Amino acid sequence: MTPGTTTSVRLTGISKSFLGVPVLHGVDLELRGGEVHAVMGENGAGKSTLLKVLAGVHRPDGGTIEVDGAEMSFASPTDAQRAGIAIIHQEFTLLPHRSVAENVYLGREPVRRMQVDRRRMVADTRELLDWLGEDGIDPTDTVASLSVAQQQVVEIVKALSTDARVLGMDEPTAALADHEVELLYDLVRRLRERGIAILYVSHRMREVFDLSDRITVLKDGRFVTCAPTGELTSEDLVRHMVGRDLGEYYPDRAGPDDLGTVRLALRGAGNDRVRDLNLEVRAGEIVGLAGLQGSGRSAVARAVFGVEPFTRGLVEVDGVVRRVTRPRTAVRLGIALVTEDRKGDGLALRQSVRDNTLLVRRAALRGGRARARSDVPALLDLVAVVARGEHQEVRFLSGGNQQKVVLAKWLAVEPRVLVVDEPTRGIDVGAKRAVHELLRDLARRGVAVLMISSELPELIGMSDRILVMHDGALAGELPAGASEGAVMALATGHGIGEAA
Amino acid sequence: MTWRPRLAEGTAPVLIVLLLLLIGLAIAGPAYAEPSGYLALLKRAAPLMILAIGQYFVIVSGGFDLSVGALVTAGVVIAARLINGSESATARVILLVLGFGLLVGLVNGLVTTKLLVPSFIVTLGMLLVLDGAIFLWTGGAPRGALSAGFRTFGRGAVDVPLLGEVPWSVLILLAILLAAALFMRGGTGRALVAVGDNEAAVRLSGGQVDRLRLLAFVLSGLLAAIAAILLGGFAGVSAQVGDGLEFRAITAVVLGGVVLGGGRGSVVAAAAGALSLESLFTLLNLLGVSGALESAVQGVIIIAAVAYAALGSGVPQRLRWWPKQRDSARPAQPASS
Helix, strand or coil: CCCCCCCCEEEEEEEEEECCEEEEEEEEEEECCCCEEEEECCCCCCHHHHHHHHCCCCCCCEEEEEECCEEECCCCHHHHHHCCEEEECCCCCCCCCCEHHHHHCCCCCCEECCEECHHHHHHHHHHHHHHHCCCCCCCCCEHHHCCHHHHHHHHHHHHHHCCCCEEEEECCCCCCCHHHHHHHHHHHHHHHHCCCEEEEECCCHHHHHHHCCEEEEEECCEEEEEEEHHHCCHHHHHHHHHCCCCCCCCCCCCCHHHCCCEEEEEEEEECCCCCCEEEEEECCCEEEEEECCCCCHHHHHHHHCCCCCCCEEEEEECCEEECCCCHHHHHHCCEEEECCCHHHHHCCCCCEHHHHHCHHHHHHCCHHHHHCCCCHHHHHHHHCCCCCCCCCEHHHCCHHHHHHHHHHHHHCCCCCEEEEECCCCCCCHHHHHHHHHHHHHHHHCCCEEEEECCCHHHHHHHCCEEEEEECCEEEEEEECCCCHHHHHHHHCCCCHHHHC | CCCCCCCCCCCHHHHHHHHHHHHHHHHHCHHHHCHHHHHHHHHHHHHHHHHHHHHHHHHHCCCCCCCHHHHHHHHHHHHHHHHCCCHHHHHHHHHHHHHHHHHHHHHHHHHHHHCCCCHHHHHHHHHHHHHHHHHHHHCCCCCCCCCHHHHHHHHCEEEECCCEEEEHHHHHHHHHHHHHHHHHHCHHHHHHHHHHHCHHHHHCCCCCHHHHHHHHHHHHHHHHHHHHHHHHHHHCCCCCCCCCHHHHHHHHHHHCCCCCCCCCCCHHHHHHHHHHHHHHHHHHHHCCCCHHHHHHHHHHHHHHHHHHHHHHHHHHHHHCCCCCCCCCCCCCCCCCC
16 A cells, blocks of 8 residues: 555535435535545434445435546445545444454455465554554454454554545444543544545534534535634534524414404313313414423324313314314314324325325215315325325325325315424425415415424414413413513423413 | 326236246146136136135235135035025025125124234134134034035036126126225225225324224125135035135235235235136146145245245345345435434
8 A cells, every 4th residue: 555645535516315305415525635524414414325425335316426536436335445435334344253454354365375365464454553553453353352442443444455545434433432532533633644535424513623624514415514624613513504594484474364263172171191271273373382292282182183082171163062082073073183203193105195195085084075086186286295196105205295295185175173293393494384384375274273393493483372381281372473482481381470 | 087007016026927827828738728728717716816805905904814714614514504405595595605704704803903903813713713613513524515506606607798608706706806996996995005004094084994904804704705605616515625725815915916914015916816826836737746736836935925025126136146235226215314
């Protein structure tokens, strides 16, 4: 190997989708020899996918990879290795009962007279260890006898033995004890000094500031920014990663003329999980139901819908007292529930878009209304589902499109009361906005919407009124546009006095 | 509305298999040089195809029905004993056999849905109960005889304009297949598949999951009774007439690309699977392979078909001598982070 030469890599416009779900949209990344380049982002931002594209594990759908100015196409990790790119994965790939040298040359053993040339294997491994300045490890040591940090060194030596000039490291400190992290820092710095380009994927702020020369931030699979580490503060970084100023738009709220009659009313309703609920939702309004996890928000939704019915008090639908003891009754009364778990109980994933759209109609109605299906295209248009066709199975759709199909299946029976539990969980920004607009549109057409969300900005942005739950009961009501602080105060049990 | 031909997911392989087997038959046996040979094959296959259709309803909704073989035996034995050669009793006894099938299906379905016993266990229990009851009742040797009228359905034929002599059993099969295909295109049929895919989603969409699953068992029981009537006529009375048919029907359904555990597959493909199985056995017979091998062949098919359904086109990849790393060949999961 020839220490000292440096390699630069440039990724341009990299896109990648899995089963129709876009994970990377046109991401750019430049990596120079002798730098530590950190890639940061929230879970699901696309960091690991980007690393795997670089490593030849995933083939990108679009974009180019250039190594030292020459465009490359990697069909496999072997191709990437030949181009000098190697990845240290989170899980180690060493054989514990073999020696360091045997692991380094696993599958590529030097051969002399039809025998594995052990002497050369050991000598070459020692040379690499010396080059790294790792004198605590002997090539003949068994891997199992080494510490986790030392095993990581072996992984890196293994990568370098393939003449790697570019190293990708995926959360390298995840497996290390605290005192070992310092050793890794040292090693990374030494690699940098020797001209290796290091792509450092992590979501740990401190490490990135300690080690990196430049930082690239990804959010929702998109490139957000790339800047020298010294020019960023941790506040900047958080803002880039969370992107709070993006998607802060919500549709207009209901005016006084939009409100109609009371569609859903609970009078002293309760069961094992919630108690003394008194609330009204009018046609034309979106009422937000806030509360911490376990406060009974979802229990209210499930009770209204008859999954775990109320055992006390009264439920009025359009002014008539009803006993809703199972979902079927609820559906026939015009109540719809979009559950928080669309894959678990919202959709039949292996059925087509059409079959899912017609699911409620077929399951709950009878006669001609159950058989009607000519309006499926119109329904799918209304919610703006993007699918290859009505016959595509919904499991192949993105989360956002799946959620739109859930909404379509309810629109197919024209509900008068729509209860939505976490309607935008796990869907991308564009789909979120579409769902928000759809909910407001439905309200304008006279549907009473009860909306549950853990995302406070969303709940506050969408609701005409906010009801806050605490410990199975309503803790208070807040007007549209209340502050997050006011909601949290009620949700955590403070300030019940002044609200009541 | 424009209609365009569209094969349900997983249907194509069984149709190819069936086509190859039919070609194989044409090459191997002179009897299959003309349509009458195939009509005879269809007649022979009709009871298994009807059982496979019934089994399909149960499997696609997420269950198993292991009781159908014993139910076929029970139907034949009961019919022989009660008819006892009397032509006048035939109509009544046929209704009774059909009613018995419905009843067994109803019990299977009720125990599964109300007592929450897995259908595999419920119907296995039913198999043993029916087997024991038949043995007790007959002492191992069924008594009585079927009437000629009863046997017409299994062995007789009727003159159809343009087609000539068509066996009754083939007409009954086609009628059932058509009805089943139409049923599966309708709302209740689609809801039945959805139950096999995601029971909770159907329940939270206002569906009556228990009733749908009950319906599947009742249909399976009824169709098993019809198969018993055809087999009684075709094969005659014995206490072994239904032995192993439940597994043969399951093999046929799986061969038709229907996913065990439910949620996917077409009823026509399940019937095609049954016809393929019967064709295969006929072909093996023509080639001089011992009939004793039938169950071994069936065993290989059921394992292979399930493996294929699980891995799909990934099978060659899995069977490669040394694994080759490729990015697109494996169903990649969207990476987290």
